[in-house]
Amino acid sequence: MVAVSEITRKPTRTGTAMALSAAGLTTFTLGFTTSTAAVGGLVATVALAAGLFRGSRRIVDAAGGLFFLSLLFAGASGAGTEALLLAALGSILAWDLAENARSVGEHLGRETDTLRLELVHAAATLVVLAVGAAVVYGADRAAAGGQPITAVVLLLVGVVALVTVVTR
Numbered sequence: 043m044v045a046v047s048e049i050t051r052k053p054t055r056t057g058t059a060m061a062l063s064a065a066g067l068t069t070f071t072l073g074f075t076t077s078t079a080a081v082g083g084l085v086a087t088v089a090l091a092a093g094l095f096r097g098s099r100r101i102v103d104a105a106g107g108l109f110f111l112s113l114l115f116a117g118a119s120g121a122g123t124e125a126l127l128l129a130a131l132g133s134i135l136a137w138d139l140a141e142n143a144r145s146v147g148e149h150l151g152r153e154t155d156t157l158r159l160e161l162v163h164a165a166a167t168l169v170v171l172a173v174g175a176a177v178v179y180g181a182d183r184a185a186a187g188g189q190p191i192t193a194v195v196l197l198l199v200g201v202v203a204l205v206t207v208v209t210r
Contacts, residue, residue: 049151051097056160057143058094061136065090065105068132072112075121075129082112083129090140097147102140109133110201117197123182126197127175134204138167174204 069083086108093101113133117126142163146156178200 050153051148052152053094053097053140053143053147054150054152054154054156054160056157057139057146060160060164061094061139061143062087062091064132064136064139065109068109068129068136071125071129071132072116074125075116076119079112079116079119079121079129082108082115083133086112086133087136090136094140094143097144099141099144102137102144105140106133106137109137113197113201123179123197127179130197130201131171131175134171134201135164135167139164171204174200 065083065087069080069087072083073080086105089101089108090105093099093103093105110133113126113130116129139160142160146159150156178197
């Protein structure tokens with residue numbers, strides 16, 4: 043008689059590591075803006091880790107919301123465009139990779155070798171985010187006067203557009 047092992051339906055280890063790395067980059071980048079935004083990023087990273095540990099979509103989404111609020115606060119505090127874009131890119135990447143790790147783990151199991159699948163997903167997401175960030179950065183540089191509020195508005199429009207594209 044052959045023993046059939048149970049599939050562990052938890053987020054993959056590879057995806058979890060990549061998501062938490064992107065979250066750490068985001069928190070580090072937010073540290074160059076304001077201390078409040080950095081603390082918000084740290085709380086979001088801890089929430090993301092908890093969501094991945096539990097395999098909870100709701101907690102992972104809440105972490106994405108916390109990252110968004112941290113970015114809003116940093117932008118409203120007059121943070122530079124470069125730091126905001128890098129933090130936005132990292133936070134969306136962290137959220138997307140966490141969602142992917144959770145989804146892949148749920149469907150294929152934690153024990154399955156998913157390295158290539160997850161690396162391709164991460165690379166594709168990073169390319170889309172980098173192109174979007176480049177467009178937002180170019181629009182910010184082209185805007186007359188370079189007002190910080192313009193950068194925040196463009197950043198928010200870019201983030202919404204990128205999240206819409208990435209989640210489809």
